[in-house]
Amino acid sequence: MPDRNQAALDFLLTRRSRPAKTLRAPVPDRATLEVLLTCAARTPDHGKLEPWRFIVLEKAALTRLAAMIPARAAALDIPEDKLDKAVAQYQDADLAVVVVDSPVASEKVPQIEQTYSSGAVCLSLLNAALAAGWGANWLSGWASHDPVFCQDGLGLADHERIAGLIHLGSETSTPPERPRPDLAQKVSWVSE
Numbered sequence: 001m002p003d004r005n006q007a008a009l010d011f012l013l014t015r016r017s018r019p020a021k022t023l024r025a026p027v028p029d030r031a032t033l034e035v036l037l038t039c040a041a042r043t044p045d046h047g048k049l050e051p052w053r054f055i056v057l058e059k060a061a062l063t064r065l066a067a068m069i070p071a072r073a074a075a076l077d078i079p080e081d082k083l084d085k086a087v088a089q090y091q092d093a094d095l096a097v098v099v100v101d102s103p104v105a106s107e108k109v110p111q112i113e114q115t116y117s118s119g120a121v122c123l124s125l126l127n128a129a130l131a132a133g134w135g136a137n138w139l140s141g142w143a144s145h146d147p148v149f150c151q152d153g154l155g156l157a158d159h160e161r162i163a164g165l166i167h168l169g170s171e172t173s174t175p176p177e178r179p180r181p182d183l184a185q186k187v188s189w190v191s192e
Helices: 006-014 030-041 059-076 080-091 111-131 147-154
Strands: 052-058 095-101 135-139 161-171
Touching: 006 111, 030 052, 030 095, 030 111, 052 059, 052 111, 059 080, 059 095, 059 147, 095 111, 111 135, 111 161, 147 161
Parallel strands: none
Antiparallel strands: 052 095, 095 161, 135 161
């Protein structure tokens, strides 16, 4: 039998993201965040291409980005309720990490596999933060998919996209458990 890490299994069986709107200061300091980012960077990565990068958004940067959203919403005819939600996602946050999907030219590793690696980085960062006792949530939203917002606000290159914004902070309330997938509906067993 393999060695069993019961504490890790227990964590994964009970992990629960914390709603970003409930996260407040204090937030992880730089040294703590570097540990969490190191954990996130230890993710599956076919070809060792590291097809992702991080942008750490502190409060002033989040405020600046929130101020950019109304003009982009007007240009894209975004309804007011979606505008307000997008502004709040940035304005109300104290710290967020942007995981940037930054594919690398490769004849061996398809771009989709590199994008999957970026998604794995998001989940690894989320789980590392939760395991370290912080509240964390993985979000996106229409602004994060807008190339103009991404380029002007975050300096993303033409070939880059946001894989996720990982909001980090101190949780103000523990959310209730939510329904989980019924494995009988999601798993097929193939024996021959």
